[in-house]
Amino acid sequence: MKFASRVKELKPSDIQEMFKVIAKPEVISFASGVPDPDLFPVKEIDEITSKIIRQNGDMALQYNTTEGYVPLRKKIALRMKQNGVESSSENIIITSGAQQGLELSAKLFLNKGDAVICESPTYSGAINAFKSYSPEFIQITTDKNGMKMDELKKVLETRNNIKMIYVITDFQNPTGKSWSVERRKELIELSKSYDIPIIEDSAYEEIYFTDNKKPTLKSLDTGGRVIYLGSFSKTFCPGLRMGWIEVKKSILKNYITLKQSSDMHTNILAQMQIDKYLELYDFDAHIDNIISSYKNKRDKMINAIKKYFPSSCSHTYPEGGMFIWVVMPDKLDGRKVLDEALKENVAFIPGESFYPDRETKNTFRLNFSNAEESKIEKGIEKLAVVLKRVIDNVY
């Protein structure tokens, strides 16, 4: 039996593997990247679902079109318009999560050996989706304002096999960083000069803790170069697996063809559930709720880190999203530190899997959205003890 050559590249996600270890109730886990289930709009979904099944069951249970439920696509387009994007339902295809948006984008653009530019580090699920199509990864360093433009420019100037630039401009997974407006504009300019499409992954865009949301790349783009991936996983719930792609029509039709052979269409009941929710309830108020809960948890975690962590470890200060990123002294390996941490019943995700080459080891990701608020300080304190111990041992 011979698998396709891409299979060599495919490794089980560390994160999924980790879940098996940390399922024990005594573990304080900052590992998972999932939203807080206490914030799911359960009552509303229950009501909506009964209504849909009663009034429109024939449609909700039947096959539907690949591009998705028109009323929902219209509502999404309207929300995007409110965020400054010239959008209409015809620019939108519903996907089975933003993850499928990543998969289809890779399938659409990447031949073996083509290059994809990404931030360093970047979302492990994107790395895996792209790896299925055997590209070369070019990682660009980020600072507190986003990707470093001089480095990017040098790459764009010298390489001719670049097919796309993948970025998460808001509250990135894993670092929690958000790009400055200036950088966003610079990226758009560069993509124009070199005529390269950008995949903008906006999974966390709406979970912002400051007063103002920054403009999306999509809203700054005038040449149709930005392919925008949206998700309801973090603002509504992941269990419906709902996302979308907003892109110019001529590209959209290729996504439709690809999606058709991938899963035909996305769960139509779920599409109708979200559509009804957007119709009947105040989605923004719901998101505000999520924001205030996560912001609170972020504050708790940051305060504890400041209080307990050794000064040789640095960390990000996210203005949204679900993650904080920690950089340890060079010689430390996140995986080994995790082994020690698990002995103390505290968990996180080692940073290695967020680099396509897995070369950087001295980092890890902390999640605050799904942590129990009352245990955050305790968990960070325990973790700090472990960190101090391993640092003392190595240095």
Add this chain to the structure above:
Amino acid sequence: MDINLNERYSHRVQGMKKSVIRELLKLTAKPEIISFAGGLPSPKSFPVDELKIVIDEVMENEPEVALQYSATEGDQVLVEQLIKYGNKAGNDITEENLLVTTSSQQGLDLVSKVFIDPGAKVIVELPSYVGGLGAFNSYQADMIGVPQDADGMSAEILREKLEELDKHGEKPKFIYIVPDFQNPAGMTMTEERREEILEIAYEYKVLIVEDSPYRELRFEGEDVPTIYSMDDKGYVILLGTFSKIFAPGFRIGWIYANPEIRNKLVVAKQSTDLCSPAFSQRIIGRFMEKGYLEKNIEKIIEMYGKKKDLIIKYFNKYMPQEASWTEPEGGLFLLVSIPEHLDTSELFEIAIENNVAFVIGEAFHHDGSGKHTMRINFSYATEEQLHKGIKRLGKSLKEFIQANKKE
């Protein structure tokens, strides 16, 4: 200037065609048309009342699981139910063999992703399921067709093709078969033929992908075991789905495979959509637990069996003698053949004028053959529509044959 992408797309996309069926279905959307073109289950087959009960219970008792990400392998409750279900049907499976999918279409995509490099050979039936051909094509497979006879895929021709490839040192990645009430032909592969094909697969060391969405829907005749259940060497990958026995809108299916293959499929799925919707999975799991699925299948069998009898009756009554058709013992489809020199895409235009629609057979042949055939779906139309529609189809066909005689 706007972006120009045409040369930027991957090779696989440049080779992909728009689905013929999709294009045709657009023409059949007019309300006055009676369409036998789609492959839709009857909405009457949806278990709405039971579903309401289950959804209420799940939302009451376990919403935090149903609305969260699930494990890639599948939701625990559904996995347990599927193992029971599989074993009851004679397939010896454990958790190690099972993966929940976002429907069988995803099953086809994942199998392709895991096995097909550009140019890899895949054996398909003539005719074959169009979505299977689409999935293989999207990974740039090189397809080789093997025709069917009355017992299913021809074992003789399969052997010839494999022998020929073997001479060039080539081995296809797998043999793709829809053995039960096939889409589009409605035919079922006999038990002897299954054994033969499996033996050939062993001999040439080629995997089999057994895609069986209609298997549960047998109206008459004897049950035939799955090829998966006959295989004790781990050669067969089976794809199943809830689309035809529960509701396609949920997009949930499953794969059985040997653990090594299954683990690769899990990883491929992880990067494809992380997991299937936990909400749909948990609901189907609880639905099965209550024994509702079996009842629903009984109901559908009765409903479609009746429709099949009716459509055959109307064929006998209205179709000209030049036409012949398969008589399926289950499923949703049958295949009509007209004289070989005629092309059903021309008939299609006359049929649309007469307000009736079908799918041209060419769509199901990777090599563009089968032009004198057409697929008829009998699950979706009401009994009255079956009557009127077949009458219109018979009239269209008579007109078409007449017109071609004069030339």
